[in-house]
Amino acid sequence: MKLIAGNWKMNLTPSKTKEYISRFLPLVEDISDREILLCPPFTSLCVAHELLKESKVKLGAQNCHYEQKGAYTGEISLDMLKDLDVSYAIIGHSERRWIFGESDELINKKLTACLQGNIRPVLCVGERLEEREAGLTFKVVETQVRLALSGIEHYTDSIDIAYEPVWAIGTGNPATPEDAQLVHAFIKDLLHQINPQHAGKTRVLYGGSVNPKNAGDFMKMKDVDGLLVGGASLDPESFAQIVKSF
Numbered sequence: 001m002k003l004i005a006g007n008w009k010m011n012l013t014p015s016k017t018k019e020y021i022s023r024f025l026p027l028v029e030d031i032s033d034r035e036i037l038l039c040p041p042f043t044s045l046c047v048a049h050e051l052l053k054e055s056k057v058k059l060g061a062q063n064c065h066y067e068q069k070g071a072y073t074g075e076i077s078l079d080m081l082k083d084l085d086v087s088y089a090i091i092g093h094s095e096r097r098w099i100f101g102e103s104d105e106l107i108n109k110k111l112t113a114c115l116q117g118n119i120r121p122v123l124c125v126g127e128r129l130e131e132r133e134a135g136l137t138f139k140v141v142e143t144q145v146r147l148a149l150s151g152i153e154h155y156t157d158s159i160d161i162a163y164e165p166v167w168a169i170g171t172g173n174p175a176t177p178e179d180a181q182l183v184h185a186f187i188k189d190l191l192h193q194i195n196p197q198h199a200g201k202t203r204v205l206y207g208g209s210v211n212p213k214n215a216g217d218f219m220k221m222k223d224v225d226g227l228l229v230g231g232a233s234l235d236p237e238s239f240a241q242i243v244k245s246f
């Protein structure tokens with residue numbers, strides 16, 4: 001099933017989340033042929049959990065810690081997330097990599113913890129502008145995927161991957177659907193190389209300046225299995241349009 005995910009980043013308070021969900025649910029209630037995922041900030045997960053209980057909309061976290069519990073001030077464990085029926089976690093978002101210095105090694109630890117903890121990770125990969133201009137897109141994406149999956153190669157079917165070129169995030173300057181398709185097909189080939197038993201269950205999502213106007217064009221591409229939407233997911237009407245764009 002295609003996956004359309006909204007990453008709210010550091011936006012929407014618990015009370016705004018309540019308002020959002022009450023507007024969003026009626027717009028998507030008759031949709032059952034695609035998976036819809038909301039990834040609010042941690043402080044909104046509790047209220048979102050209560051309001052989404054009876055719906056098919058799934059809940060995801062934007063990050064997590066890899067240890068089960070302990071002296072990790074400010075961190076959130078997978079058990080805490082699972083208690084709120086969180087079923088997905090975004091791992092290695094470019095903002096975590098480039099603003100908060102998350103390394104490939106840390107991302108690998110988080111992925112491993114998600115797989116052990118039964119939360120489906122959405123691993124984000126993507127090149128920066130200078131890397132694209134230097135013709136390094138495929139190399140960068142390959143390195144990120146290989147390092148993220150190091151030691152957990154047999155679990156490729158239990159993760160989804162978001163291809164998010166860093167230069168396209170929040171800029172209003174998306175990749176072309178054709179360029180995204182090339183990278184998506186490359187990622188899928190790579191998964192078969194990494195894990196010869198790979199059954200093809202990984203969905204490869206596109207992310208970076210997706211909006212209601214361009215969403216349908218991405219979804220027409222053969223290897224685009226969904227979308228990871230930032231800015232345009234903050235408004236329930238606009239996110240519902242994206243969910244219904246194909």
Ligand code: PGA
Binds near residue numbers: 209228229232
């Ligand atoms: P954007 O963000 O849709 O605002 O470009 C996408 C993302 O960072 O996941």
